[in-house]
Amino acid sequence: MANAAPRGLAARFASEYAAHRRRKRVYATLFGAVFVVCVVAAAITAKFDVIKLVDGLPRTSEFLLKLVPPIGMSSFANDVREWYWDIGKWMGSLLNTLLMAYLATVLGTFIGGFLSFFAARNLAGHYLIYWTTRRLLEIARTVPDIVWALMFVIAFGIGPLAGILAITVHTIGAQGKLFAEVNENISPLPIDGIRAAGGSWWQEIRFAVLPQVMPNYLSYTFWRMELNVRSATIVGFVGAGGIGHDLFTSVQLLYFADAGAILLIIVATIMLIDVLSESFRHSAIGKASFAH
Amino acid sequence: MTVRLADLTAADIAAERMRFPHMFSHSASQRLRQWLGWTIVAGLTLYCLYRFDFVSLGFLHGVSKFAAVVVAQLFPPTGFDNLPMFIKVMGETIAMAFIGTLLGAAFAFPLSFLASKNMTRSRPVQFGTRRFADLLRSFDYLIWALIFVRALGLGPLAGIMAIAIVETGTFIKLYSEAIENLDRKQIDGVTAAGGNGLQTIRFGVLPQVLPMMLSNTLYMFEHNVRSASILGIVGAGGIGFLLADRLRAYELQEACLIIMVLVVAVYAIDYLSKTLRERLIGDHRRREPVDDAVQV
Incomplete structure (x- = not known):
């Protein structure tokens, strides 16, 4: 008998908390759906092509490697000097x-x-x-x-x-x-x-x-x-x-x-x-x- | 005690000046230093004006040409037949910024934990990640775009990657700052309740930093719409290509229309993002993430 009131409170808390969680989940799902639609729409509009990107990545690293000429340990100073041949300008x-x-x-x-x-x-x-x-x-x-x-x-x-x-x-x-x-x-x-x-x-x-x-x-x-x-x-x-x-x-x-x-x-x-x-x-x- | 101005004599003021000299003026050395500073600034400015031919007939000629040829011919804007195309390309620009920002955020999110002092015990790893982020940020979008256009070919993909790379650097910095500012107590709470590493991050860290991270991400998206609109100048997609093309062909009136489309779109995105950010972090007076990489 003495526990009736607290038990009622606990039940109310449980049900309200569940409702709160449900509401949050609905919002999160809605937001997530809108977000996914945005991403797909943007990817299509901007012609984002994963295959082209993956194809291009080796070329990117190749290009990045070409930015630095071969520099040998023995001829380090000379190589660097040659690299920076136009340093004055x-x-x-x-x-x-x-x-x-x-x-x-x-x-x-x-x-x-x-x-x-x-x-x-x-x-x-x-x-x-x-x-x-x-x-x-x-x-x-x-x-x-x-x-x-x-x-x-x-x-x-x-x-x-x-x-x-x-x-x-x-x-x-x-x-x-x-x-x-x-x-x-x-x-x-x-x-x-x-x-x-x-x-x-x-x-x-x-x-x-x-x-x-x-x-x-x-x-x-x-x-x-x-x-x-x-x-x-x-x-x-x-x-x-x-x-x-x-x-x-x-x-x-x-x-x-x-x-x-x-x-x-x-x-x-x-x-x-x-x-x-x-x-x-x-x-x-x-x-x-x-x-x- | 009331002091009436009329009661003050020159002698009183002189006496006060003797007692509290710093209340009346800076010390001699301070004034000398200030004077010297301003002289250097002014001297270097005059030298630059001279070096870059500001004091020449050519400059005056340029000013008159700018007024007569550029400003006068911008108005009224023409090419309204092309307006739907301009708007479509502006949409492509915004999409580039969106995907680029998103990729940057996705790359940066795990790395930002490595870059935070309170999450990573190993100092070299934390320091190294931070410097890596600085390296990515220190090249402008256009420089990365120039590189990616060579590697991936002309088109928006190069622009997306340029934005993604710079943003990875920026987000590592912004996110890790947010992570470093979090409240330790919630983490301790989860650990004390027997949570493992992942659970600590999910229930102790993320609820605290996620609003800040989202807000920063939106802010950078807003910023990247501006960046994306110029990447076309080096051929990396977006409205910048059209704009540079029209300007180089002296079709200033059409360029004016493109600039108008750009300005309206930027305002619209700013407004939208600002509204969303205010809802995200509640207090709208909260400081903007004034970051070194953010151009106002």
Whole structure:
């Protein structure tokens, strides 16, 4: 008799739990079915052919092996020297690539940073200004940088200038958006302080906003530099300068060993930049949070 | 105690400045370092502007040509007869991104356990897997596409593989970070109840990390739609091929229409994925997986 109530509860729990499990299972089955349909539809649309892939894999590994010329133990130094026969030109291209990324980062960050104040709801002043700036920034970053590069190559001809401009436009869009989000998260109290003391809009930005946002700006800029080095290595595929141009021509001309040598230079550079940028972010910014 | 501004004299302020110099300005060495930093940045920028011919007539000529030839001729978009074809190819692009992301996730899932400090006891294995992931990530999609086009031939398959390879690297990193951040207690619970290794993963680990993993995967899918749309430039399928083709043939108005299709599709996918991700992890203010490989 004393156990009746708990037993009733247990039975209710058991039945409700079973119902819950059933509901979950139905959802999971439905979701799984939709997912499988999506996969099959996508595989058909994208002409994903497993047989072709399996056929191609040996060729892929063959190709990857061709990227490295035979290097003997006894003639190691000579073989490597022969492999990197055009090292002077490649290093020049690499320097160009890095400087392209640097210039695009600086220009894009300054222009994007300037625009970010108009793209922040709390600072823009008028809604129309906010809306227009936001849409412009969106266009700048939604169009991929390599498409910008294709367009700039038409106007500026083949060379690094087109690549720099392309990466700059993309950087303006990305930095403008990220900085605007940082701007929107600041405390309004210092702004009120400057305004109460009779400061102008510029003084508000300089003394109330910038000190709050600078650490995040710097952190995003280092990160953007890293991404722009990657971009600068590929805009050369469409003739917009940098080491990508050398890589593209060597693959097109079937100089596979050259391509391998350049790929190795690129991967070493990217990894080095990653490490440097990370240590910079940690040391220069200290406790600045990456959250936004 | 209230201090009224009117009561403050110049002498008071000077006295306070003496007592708390750091409240009024940075120290001399700090200012010197900042000044030096900005000088180097500015100097290098000026040098680059000079090196890459920004200060030349050619640059001005290019600007006017960009305005007159490119921007002016983009509008109005034409080629609406081809719109169904463009939309179909955009669908192919999204499908490429979907399959590529999925393959990447499938390759990365088992490897991400190897790459997590709290799941793998052997330090060399864990470290090696991480570096392998870095290696895959450090080449851009387009570089992998260039390689796979040579090996697998022109077409979307090369693009799918390029995305799958880069994503394997990215997902190993993102997933293993999620795994490393999990709560130990649930694992201990399953172990204490007598669960074996697989059961620990199934009931202790997966319930904690799966939402995060799914959310990351969706986010990268969103990102990969953008990547897939340019792979066609090197012949790896998708809408990039059409776009590059039209741009190179100076058919700017049709290129404009393709860009519009691309932008609309990217927005639609972003919106869909964002909605799904919010449902998955609940808190929509949760940080985006701002990863080094993610381009914003």
